[in-house]
Amino acid sequence: MKLAVTRTGLDVPEPLRTRLEQDDVVARLVRKDATLWGPDAESEAAVRLGWLDLPATSRSLLASLAELRAELVAEGLDRIVLCGMGGSSLAPEVICRTAGVPLVVLDTTDPGQLLSAMTELERTVVVVSSKSGGTVETESQRRAFVAAFARAGLDERQIGARFVVVTDPGSPLADTASAMGARAVFLADPTVGGRYSALSAFGLVPSALAGADVAALVDDAEQLAERLAEPGNAAMELGAALGAAFHAGRDKLALADAGETPVEGFGDWAEQLIAESTGKEGRGILPVVLESPEAPGSSGPDVLLGLVGAGPSGAGPAVGVTGPLGAQFLGWEYATAVAGRVLGINPFDQPNVTESKENTQAILAAGLPDEQPEATIGAVEIRGTAAVLRGVDLSSHDGLSLTLDALLAAVPPRGYLAVMAYLDRLRDARAAEVRTALAQRTEQAVTFGWGPRFLHSTGQYHKGGPQVGVFLQITGALDEDVPVPDQQYTFGTLQAAQAAGDRKALADRDRPLLHLHLTDRAAGIDQLLTALHC
Template identity: 75%
Template sequence: MSLEFTTVGLDVPAPVRAPLVEDDVAARLVRKDPTLWGPDAVPEATVRLGWLDLPASSRELVSRLAELRTELVAAGLDRVVLCGMGGSSLAPEVICRAAGVPLVVLDATDPGQVAAALTDLDRTVVVVSSKSGGTIETDSQRRAFVAAFAEAGLDEREIGARFVVVTDPGSPLADIAAAMGARAVFLADPTVGGRYSALSAFGLVPAALAGADVGALLAEAEGLAEQLSAPDNPALELGLALGAGFRAGRDKLALAPAAPDNTLPGFGDWAEQLIAESTGKQGRGILPVVVEDIGAPGARGADVLLAVAGGKAPPEEPSVGVAGPLGAQFLGWEYATAVTGRILGINPFDQPNVTESKENTRRILTEGLPEERPAATIGAIEVHGSGGLLDRVDLSAHDGVALALDALLASIPPRGYLAVMAYLDRERDAAAAALRAVLARRTERAVTFGWGPRFLHSTGQYHKGGPQLGAFLQLTGAVAQDLPVPDRPYSFGALQAAQAAGDRAALADRGRPLLRLHLTDRAAGIEQLRSAAS
């Protein structure tokens, strides 16, 4: 099974296509030639092309995972919780949503969201997934589950049997897994980067344990893999289209689900990380914008290319469509992104700016949160601004929040974008996501929405390393009931607040306009904010 690539109103000019044909890029990429992206990228690319082998090499996991799932179900452990971030969580979430099987994805530090996952412990198995083995969110979540199982009366041996670990060989998490007696440990291929790991153990282990048919997924990918050496394969055509769109000034990619049936729910969030982290660096990049449907605000514009995964190119111009099964979609978009990186002249396998907010978070957890007084408190919202954003805003007015939003929208530069970043509970505060479309209707600029800290492992790279044309709306919320991180001198609420403050510092260092709205009452604040945004 393969992909069908279609396009409407977008031509790939000879100056974009010819160099790839002349340099035999399709075949060289399949041969894992690390020189495709220039001499500076060779050291990284040499150890980051293992994803091309995964449709075949991951086959050995299928029977082992089937046996492990049978073992877990027989033990009454039929609820799977995944603790992971970015590349460790986005692909399994898509796989399980597409298959219609339940998987609890915990890629958050919000105390309420973490507490909600610490339920039904009698039937829960936890997959702890981290490539580096030191991801602070994942380590904190693991600690919370260990403590919860202990409080429920399980001894150390029984607690270890409730954990399945996925990590790279030699990572700190591998050592922890051995020490705690984890039921199973899967050591992933270290030559596969996180955002290219959908078909590796990181994508397959949690999905298979939740009940998805990962063998079929790999078969779908193998169908495409057989074609990737050809100079006219559909994944290459997708990469050419993305690169040609960028060269033509369409540096925003609106990712819309296929209509009327969305057979790949959540795929846009996975593709968002892949494209943003791979291309958003050295002051350039393609900004992925996940939209609700092909008619949503922001799905078209002078600087936008509309893309549909799971269907044909819609009649809106210019647009591309990529029809085909999920396994082929994963491999095809990874291949296309690598091709696009060559066209843009960047290394698609590094993420040079991701660690900045992480380092800020560690420093703030050690030194304490900076003292920040709101410029005003209006209803259930405290208003904070940076860089003189609010200097001319009358925050004493009854519509002060609306005026602050007006000032933020006015600060978006030509060809710029607005990023809404919500450090809230993705489940209980889900209504906040509607802000993307509401704000997009009010501006001709691109508007993205991300849950924090999840987006730090995705579009966070683009925010810092891509073109400095962003304006930022950060949403934080009061914590009704905090939750300690066991054996750490901070709570989940403090960790979440430190991550938000660390990201604010990284953006402030770049002089970007940022409006922070802190919700003293989350439900009331979201409703007030949606009204003001409208």
């Protein structure tokens, strides 16, 4: 089965198609021509096109990964926990969910979710995955697992043998792995950016150790790679369609898994790829991950529906992409690079991602801000900017409903509402229903992201894309906190600092923001959903 792209209700204008042909985009991209995205992007692109080679170069990993998995299973180590953020975790999660094999993905600073992951240590191997080697979430998780293994009675040598590391050559994590005696260290290609790394060691190592057939992924990607130099190849058609939709005013891409054998959770991976690659310089394509193809938000005057695993039906506008997962990864990466050319942006940098990180570090150093709620209604504390709360009667018995009405009213035409939940995405999973409930009440796009995970994904679009976003941040009280070993803060403090840092980044842009803090998470989520359904 090969990659195929079909469209309904969306034309690629002849001038755009002609321009892509005259600019020789197909041939220049496969030969890694860094000038494709303009002189300002050339230096970055020159060291970020290694992903085009991965279907061939990653084949060298397969034998060693199969050997390592067999070795671990023989020792009774059959539970894999992946500590990673963004590009280090999203692809392995999709691979393993689609393959139906268990993988514990820890891409959070929430203490409850961390504690859930630090169980069954007698059969656990931890994959620590970070391109830079300095990601604060991942390093904090590594420290916590080292301490947990020590409490379980393992000595230093035994602890080291429970870790597998994936990082770039020369990173601080590579040095740490050597010092701790990690069982295996996989050094990834430094010319592959994180969000383009699905077919690299970052995607393949944890997936293979969890039991997924990564050889099939590489095979399927290689079959597509052999066709990428052909004019009109499927990935080129997808990129042209994304660019054409953008220029037609459809700058929201509603993504849904579809088909009889859908790719499980593909939208979350594609969300990072597209949002972080295109959301800059005041423009971009906003991915909106849907619960199903029929979910609220699948249509609208600024929406292109993207179906993964099936062709579109009905009038559209929609684009459908079918094909095996390995080809989907490579095809969407190629299409995003083409779309970047059409939009006139650099698809390989992320100039605004560090802002919230720097805010977080400053808050950890100075202490959490003392922000008193405007009102407390049941289990929900309400804070927010004047753009949302001005004129709202918070003393009313339905003050929460009135606040949510004001939030929706603040979304401008062709804007979007982003829900950002700094909660436990396992135990607090019902918080994701807030997206559907809000989307049913507005014609504007509504996105949902788990914090701090989204900071490595749509966080770039929030700050660098068109400034038409309105934001709902949800935080929650802790049942139990966990210290970060050898640091002066806890995971709960880190999570709160990340949320506060992101609020500051949005406030600096004068974006409307509503912050709801749940003093009781379960009760607060119930209360919020009830208010939305009134």
